[in-house]
Amino acid sequence: MPALRWGRQLVAAVRLLLVATVVLGLGYPLAVTGIAQFVAPGRADGSLVEVDGEVVGSSLIGQAFTDADGAPLPQYFQTRPSASGYDGAASGGSNLGPNSAELADLVQQRRAAVAAFNGVDPADVPPDAVTASASGLDPDISPAYAAIQVDRVAQARGLDAGTVRRLVADATAGRDLGFVGAPHVRVLELNLALDRATGR
Amino acid sequence: MSDTASGWLQVALLVAALVAVHRPLGDWMARVFTDARHWRVERLVYRAVGVDAGTEQRWPVYLRSVLTFSAVGVLFLYLLQRVQGRLPWSNGMAAVEPSSAWNTAVSFVTNTNWQGYAGESTMGHLVQMAGLAVQNFVSAAVGIAVAIALVRGFARTRTDVLGNSWVDVTRAVTRILLPLSVLGAVVLVLGGVVQNLSSGTDATTVAGATQFLPGGPVASQEVIKELGTNGGGFYNANSAHPFEGPSAWVSLFQVFLILLIPLTLPRTFGRMVGDRRQGLAIAGVMAALAAASLALTTWAQARAGGAATQLAGAALEGQEVRFGSPLSSLFGAATTLTSTGAVNSMHDSYTPAGGLLTMANMMLGEVAPGGVGSGLYGMLVLALVTVFVAGLMVGRTPEYLGKKLGRREMTLASLYVLATPTLVLVGTAVAMSTDAGRGSMLNDGPHGLSEVLYAFTSAANNNGSAFGGLSANTTFYDVALGLAMAFGRFLPIVLVLALAGRLASQGRAPATAGTLPTHRPLFAGLLGAVVLVVVGLTYLPALSLGPIAEGLS
Incomplete structure (x- = not known):
């Protein structure tokens, strides 16, 4: 039974x-x-961005603006460090702990590199420029990180800093509904606007 | 606007939304499980399944149905992953390895959604849709059904039947989870979550490199992942991935989905036992514990503890710019308080105090407010323990809702309270005493122990989030965590249904002047204290060696 x-x-x-x-x-x-x-x-398909009919990325997915050797390209605003190197097939963070010696070393190296690349005081480098994101695909940077890159980009492109600053403002989003999340600068949108401004 | 003000306003909006839906949804769910009529589509299901929807089941039969259904689910999901390479819509993904497939099958059937694998490089669309997402629905439905059976144990007198498990599981899907999921999925798509059947696009980036942009039916899975407190991400980065969590308001909406059913079920309980104040007291305790934990987590993260965090200047390692710190903390607290385990930021990189809190949230036993169904039945068992403790103080026979708590009832409740901590602590001890267990730690020292302790806490409490540094996709962890998830889910269910059977068979003792009122703040305070004391005494030694040692070093 x-x-x-x-x-x-x-x-x-x-x-x-x-x-x-x-x-x-x-x-x-x-x-x-x-x-x-x-x-x-458009959104269901991944908010793809096309230039001249070619897909150059997604407005939601961050990408690296570096040359083939991984060196940052001075004419572009740089995205955050990424644990996955902006590989769209391998999202994720570093998972290094808050007391990790490895993370501490990385933060110091990144701070020195970002400061040198942009010609600013290391103390002015904001936290998002020296930390890797959760997804490895963070499309945004903080307004503070964008601000320290303005002069370097302007110089590399032969634009005046005011023009670049205006383009940064156009690509900056406040908090959703005015209070949800954090203000952020959409880097792909910004860099494409720069390319258009300088006719590339 | 400052981060602090933004954090407060986000929470205020969330609370307002949850309060607004509390009554209508709670009352609706009570109707769902007391309605004498079946919908036409449900009758079709019962005919296809071959069950008599009119017959109610005694507790052993109810239990057998639930266990059999879950066992079949594990087997089916295992086989589906093992033959993935030969199935259509698999995006060229090969069969999943046996130990990993076992772990994932148990993980999704137990509502845990621990993921030893990376979604975008392991699972094709068919396994995601027809395997994983199906269990997201039905494992949540099973949790709700078991909770409803326990509620009927309190609501009924002198009967040996608890309802029909097939009807309860079916209705939880047709009348609650599926309609809400369709609505929620559309909202997510409007927010930017992807929903397609593409295997992905190769983009040529601005700098000239090639970047793979994945596709998939994500929104339909994302919504039930949160609504059913499952937590298994379509992609490895879970809700931090921009295709799962494209913007801050979407992430806040996801927190709402996570908390919706667990915080509303107490209202359903109150309705079904005919005293809404009882439900309010339970919901109040859940909300108070959650609020305290959220406040502490947000504060700890803003303080940016930890040597590396201090060097960076803020706790932004493993966090997304668009969410910011307060929303990341809110998501982290909600997901660990509810047995969800989805993440929009990486807990392994949280500050020592923040990481401790996410772990402590799970150690509460997932009752504040806990998983769908499991949170309510867990809290009700703790309410029995509270009444018992209070009864000991004044020397009276303890009663809850007129049900006398004798030796048998208290034995079942005590075993329930002991089951999960035993799994966590024994599992962690075994892992730390074997090379296979220690070899998977990414970080060393106390943080390494935290990674292992977090893994077993997450598995046994059916949460599924991880300190992601642990390389958990090894045979040892696949098997050990699989066992922890299975026992952590089904031992409590056995005990809860046995308890429900005992309670339903009793009459109802009339309330007297000496009865402890269980809807007053006094009782709610006692219940909160019992939750904290049980956890504190059980886990403090292990926590001292892990995150507490790390925070003090």
Whole structure:
């Protein structure tokens, strides 16, 4: 008798799982995909950014503005350090602890490098410039990190600092609804605007 | 606006939203589980499944159904991952290794969503949709069903039946989880969360490099991941990934989804036992503990403790600029207080005090407010312990809602309280005494111990978040954490349903002048104290060697 009871439960369990797999595992995501592609196709496809018909990235996904050797390109605003090197197939953070000696070394090296690259005092380098993000794909930098890059970018492009500062302001978003999250500068948008301003 | 003001306003908006939906959703859920009629689509399901929806089950039968359904779920999910390479929509992903597939199968069926793998390089779209996301729904439904069975134990008298588990699981999906998920998924898509069937796009970046931009049916999975307090990210970086958490308001909406059902179920409980004040007291204790933990976490993160953090100037390692510190702390607190385990920032890089708090949140036993269903049944068991302790003080037979708590009831409640800490501490001890266990730590010293302690705490409490530095995708951790998740989920369920059966069979003792009122602040305060004392006494030694030692060094 007990075996029979377990058997009936087993049959019901298998059948319920099959129904759930069809309805929740196929019907539901496909229906949501249909709705999403109807109401907001651009966003549902990853907010891709195209220049001259070529996909240059996503407005949501950060990228590295470095040369083939990994050296930062002076004509572009630089994004944050990334534990994954902005590899879109391997998101994640460094997971180094708050007392990690390795992290402490990295922070000091980054501070010195960012200060030298931008010609600013190491004390003026903001925290987001010396820390790796959670996703490794952070598309944004703080307004403070953008501010210390303005003169270097302006010089590299032969623009005046005021023009660059205006483009930074255009690419800066405040807190959502005025109080949710933190102010941030959208780096890809900013760099594309710079390219347009200098006719590249 | 300062970060502090922004942090307060975010919490205020969140609280206002949760309060606004508390009554309507709580009352709706009570209706769902007391409604005598079946929807037409539900009758179709019952016919396909071959169960008689009109028959109620005794507790052993209810338990057997739940366990069988979960076991079948583990087996199916394991097999699906093992044959991934031959399935369509797999984006060229190969079969998942056996130990990893076992770990992931148990992880998703137990509502834990511990992830030893990286989503974007392991799981194709089909396994994500038809395997993982399905368990996100049904594991949450099982949690709700078990909680409802316990509530019926309090609500009913002199009966041996607790309801029909197939009906409860089905209704939790058709009337609660699925409609809310469709709505939520659309909101997420409008916020920028991706939802497509593409296997990804190769972009040529501004600097001329090639960058892979992943695709996937993310929004549909993201919403149930939070609503069902599951937590398993589509991508490795979870809700910190810009395609899962594209903006700050979306992240705040996700926190709302995480807290929605766990904080509303006490209202459902109050309705079903016919005394809404009882539900309010339980919700009040959950909210007070959560508020205290959130305040401490936010403060600790803003203080930026830790040598490396101090050098950087702020606790921004493992955090996203668009979210900022207060919203990251809010998400971190909500996800660990609810057994969700999704993250929008990396807990391993939190300040020593912040990391300690995320761990302590889980050690509360996931009751403030805990996972969907599991939070309510956990808190109700602790309420019984509280009544018992209070009864000892005044020398009266303890009662809760007119149910007498005798030796059998208290034995079950005590075993419940002991089960999870035993798994956590024994698991951590075994790991620390073996080479296989120690070899996976990224950081050394106390922080390394914290990584292991966090892993077993997360697994046994069915949370699923990680101090991500631990290389957990090894045979040792796949098996050990898989066992911790399975026992951490199903031992409590066995005890809860046995308890529900005992309670339902009792009559109801009339309240007298000597009965402890369980809806007053006095009782709520006692309950909060019991939660904290049980945790404090159990985990303090282990915490002292890990995060406390780190914070003091």
